[in-house]
Amino acid sequence: KMFACISFTRSAVAFRNCRTLVVSCVYEFASVSILCVCKVIIKYHKILMTFSHPRCGPMVLDALIKIKNEMDLTLTFRRSCREGICGSCAMNINGGNTLACLNKIDTNTSKVMKIYPLPRMYVVKDLVPDMSNFFAQYKSIEPYLKKKDESKQGKEQYLQSIEDRQKLDGLYECLLCACCSTSCPSYWWNGDKYLGPAVLTQAYRWMIDSRDDFIEERLSKLQDPFSLYRCHTIMNCTKTCPKGLNPGKAIAEIKKMMATYKEKRSSAI
Amino acid sequence: MCQFYTCLKNMWFLCEMSKFWAKNTRLNRPVSPHISIYKWSIPMMMSISHRGTGVALSSGISAFALAALVLPESYPYYLDLIHSMTFGPQFLAFSKFALAFPVAYHTFNGIRHLAWDLGKGFKIPEVYRSGYIVVALTVLTSIGLATM
Numbered sequence: 001k002m003f004a005c006i007s008f009t010r011s012a013v014a015f016r017n018c019r020t021l022v023v024s025c026v027y028e029f030a031s032v033s034i035l036c037v038c039k040v041i042i043k044y045h046k047i048l049m050t051f052s053h054p055r056c057g058p059m060v061l062d063a064l065i066k067i068k069n070e071m072d073l074t075l076t077f078r079r080s081c082r083e084g085i086c087g088s089c090a091m092n093i094n095g096g097n098t099l100a101c102l103n104k105i106d107t108n109t110s111k112v113m114k115i116y117p118l119p120r121m122y123v124v125k126d127l128v129p130d131m132s133n134f135f136a137q138y139k140s141i142e143p144y145l146k147k148k149d150e151s152k153q154g155k156e157q158y159l160q161s162i163e164d165r166q167k168l169d170g171l172y173e174c175l176l177c178a179c180c181s182t183s184c185p186s187y188w189w190n191g192d193k194y195l196g197p198a199v200l201t202q203a204y205r206w207m208i209d210s211r212d213d214f215i216e217e218r219l220s221k222l223q224d225p226f227s228l229y230r231c232h233t234i235m236n237c238t239k240t241c242p243k244g245l246n247p248g249k250a251i252a253e254i255k256k257m258m259a260t261y262k263e264k265r266s267s268a269i
Numbered sequence: 270m271c272q273f274y275t276c277l278k279n280m281w282f283l284c285e286m287s288k289f290w291a292k293n294t295r296l297n298r299p300v301s302p303h304i305s306i307y308k309w310s311i312p313m314m315m316s317i318s319h320r321g322t323g324v325a326l327s328s329g330i331s332a333f334a335l336a337a338l339v340l341p342e343s344y345p346y347y348l349d350l351i352h353s354m355t356f357g358p359q360f361l362a363f364s365k366f367a368l369a370f371p372v373a374y375h376t377f378n379g380i381r382h383l384a385w386d387l388g389k390g391f392k393i394p395e396v397y398r399s400g401y402i403v404v405a406l407t408v409l410t411s412i413g414l415a416t417m
Contacts, residue, residue: 063284092301095308119303129301130293136285142278185313188303192286233385234316235396249391258389 011160022207023220052068061089064127068089083244087177091127092116096181099242118182120191133180137195139204141221148213164210170204170245174198180237180247187231197237198226206252207257219254219261228254319378322371361410362415369414398415 056066061079068075078088082101089100106113121129147153181187181196195203203222207215213260222228228251237247302379337344356364381399384390 005390070354090305095306114306116306117301119301119307120296123301124298130298132288133286133289136282136289140279140282141286168312183307185303192290202322228407232316232320235312235391235393236310239312240392246391249388252388252391253385263336 004013026151030174037255043254056105058104059101060093060103060105060113063105064115066101074126076125077226086254087175088178088183090182090242092119096242097183097242099177099179102242118178120188120258121182129178129182131178133191134176134181134196134198137199138176138202139219141195141206142197142214142267143202144204145206145209145212147211148215158211160210167210168205171201171208173243174201174205176202177242179240181244183236183240184231185234185236186232188232190226195222197231197251200231201245201247201250201257204254207254215257216261219258222254222258228258231255311400312396315378315403319375319382322375322378325371326375365417366411366415369411370407373410373414374403377403377406377410 013249015156058064059082061082065079068077070097079090079101080086080088082089084099086100087099091100093100093103094106094113097118100115115127117123117127118129121131124130145158162250176198177199178196180197180201181198182199186194187196200222203218206212207218211220231251233248233252235248238245238249241247340347381390381403384399390396
């Protein structure tokens with residue numbers, strides 16, 4: 001049955017007008033025993049919704065889209081890639097921050113699933129938080145390559161050894177979904193001045209990039225009680241990251257560098 | 270010149286951020302729930318317990334120092350007073366355990382924090398493992414100290 005399903009899908013995909021056939025087949029394949037019976041409580045929507053339907057994609061995002069399509073058209077949430085790479089659908093599901101498109105619906109139909117927006121953020125509507133502060137903090141760490149000598153810019157590649165490139169693994173993959181920052185109690189209480197794990201991980205990513213020349217200036221920018229040092233190694237960030245990255249470790253490495261770097265005044269141009 | 274440019278950039282970020290706060294307070298937007306809905310985990314509970322025991326221990330010592338300053342009699346007098354009181358053995362054991370527990374917990378978790386400061390033990394399984402070891406050591410040490 002499964003093989004027939006796959007081949008049918010392949011041929012059916014070629015015929016885009018047979019959308020219903022393709023869709024039902026995909027659902028059959030994806031939801032063999034997954035019933036989609038779940039009660040979804042969405043706090044800021046203030047509506048308790050229950051729905052029972054045998055055909056639904058396996059992820060929480062599929063359920064949200066289904067609710068929006070069939071039950072409540074005003075339900076508002078961010079979404080884009082539906083494959084865990086854009087970071088739009090970050091929200092608090094069952095108490096933990098994840099991407100809705102990567103979070104499988106629990107097949108235990110007696111359990112209630114609770115969906116909230118990202119914690120302690122200003123809510124624009126339903127599950128949509130105001131992310132402007134988060135993005136402004138990201139811009140403030142200057143997340144781009146800075147060279148002391150700009151004369152060679154554009155002429156050829158800035159070469160980097162394999163070892164130096166490996167240092168960036170686990171850092172560059174960050175989606176800036178804000179799951180980690182909004183899971184951090186320090187960021188809850190000091191969100192205005194503490195940068196948060198996501199932004200600090202990116203600051204570290206640029207510090208240890210061998211092609212970047214401004215490591216000392218980047219470190220000195222964090223030299224105040226709040227930007228970096230509100231981190232108390234609570235480790236909610238690493239626990240909740242939907243991409244499996246380790247912001248806690250990155251922040252610890254920044255703290256180590258902060259202890260040993262010598263403050264050098266950047267030479268005036 | 271470079272410092273002037275940096276100063277301008279910092280002012281821009283501050284401006285952006287203050288616009289964010291002004292806009293959200295003006296629109297009276299609600300704030301999404303945090304403590305009430307976020308799922309508690311062992312590392313989270315251990316972290317707040319570290320802070321709690323730290324506050325309790327330092328305020329205890331400060332209270333002791335303040336009492337030494339304020340109370341009329343001297344320390345030997347109060348020591349004899351406590352010795353003269355009769356307490357049940359269970360009460361004594363329990364109170365010794367209750368005193369030893371925060372000290373032991375804060376000490377062992379403190380060592381865990383020092384390991385983190387060296388950059389060690391940041392993978393999530395390692396965080397849980399070190400956490401369980403700290404709790405086990407704390408209970409054993411507290412019982413050991415209470416029965417001494």
